[in-house]
Amino acid sequence: MADTTNEEPVVAAATSEEETAAAADGAAAANADGDDHHPEEENTTAHFEPVVQLEEVEVTSGEEEENVCYSQRAKLFVFKETMLDKGTGNKQWVERGVGLLKILQHKEHGKIRVLMRQEKTMKIIVNHLLIPGLKLVSHENNDRAVVWRANDFAEGEVLETDFCIRFGNSDIANAFKENFTKYQDEMQKVIDGADVPGADGGAAADEAAAALEKLTTTDDAAPAAEESTAAE
Numbered sequence: 001m002a003d004t005t006n007e008e009p010v011v012a013a014a015t016s017e018e019e020t021a022a023a024a025d026g027a028a029a030a031n032a033d034g035d036d037h038h039p040e041e042e043n044t045t046a047h048f049e050p051v052v053q054l055e056e057v058e059v060t061s062g063e064e065e066e067n068v069c070y071s072q073r074a075k076l077f078v079f080k081e082t083m084l085d086k087g088t089g090n091k092q093w094v095e096r097g098v099g100l101l102k103i104l105q106h107k108e109h110g111k112i113r114v115l116m117r118q119e120k121t122m123k124i125i126v127n128h129l130l131i132p133g134l135k136l137v138s139h140e141n142n143d144r145a146v147v148w149r150a151n152d153f154a155e156g157e158v159l160e161t162d163f164c165i166r167f168g169n170s171d172i173a174n175a176f177k178e179n180f181t182k183y184q185d186e187m188q189k190v191i192d193g194a195d196v197p198g199a200d201g202g203a204a205a206d207e208a209a210a211a212l213e214k215l216t217t218t219d220d221a222a223p224a225a226e227e228s229t230a231a232e
């Protein structure tokens with residue numbers, strides 16, 4: 001009988017070589033198919049209308065009818081209770097923000113006010129008339145800072161508020177004090193001019209007063225309304 005012991009490895013080796021060659025050919029074909037495959041790009045022409053149409057709205061600051069008499073960047077502090085000290089009466093200087101401190105004069109009636117907004121939020125942090133009775137005091141420990149008290153309307157209601165404004169240097173602080181005083185004098189002229197009769201010598205005012213005297217009413221509540229108006 002022939003000895004076939006040595007034949008099996010040869011057959012097995014041949015089979016293994018065939019499988020390896022076939023696998024290599026298959027991988028090459030797959031790579032070739034992959035390289036040649038370029039799917040067409042899709043062209044999207046769909047157009048979508050927005051659900052809500054937003055119209056452009058003109059935003060006004062309330063300063064359009066005013067001239068800027070003075071403007072300077074500074075940091076503002078107010079003397080007030082903190083949230084932790086609310087209702088205790090304990091007050092301290094609290095930073096309110098950095099921004100442009102402006103002195104503005106109305107183009108029509110000439111009244112002058114002090115206005116300041118926070119630099120980033122544009123929130124109003126000072127808003128009061130520059131009346132002649134206001135007094136500026138230099139900060140005793142800082143020649144760059146100035147302190148004053150005014151009836152302020154920045155919070156939506158009139159509140160007596162102590163302010164401290166700090167500038168970049170003492171020269172800027174001194175310039176602010178000069179402009180503050182200068183426009184206080186201008187405001188005094190506006191106040192004095194409001195009591196001066198017009199070109200008609202006050203005839204229009206006299207006519208209006210005479211017309212009011214002729215008015216009569218049967219409303220029992222009228223006297224109370226008049227008292228309320230007088231109180232205001």
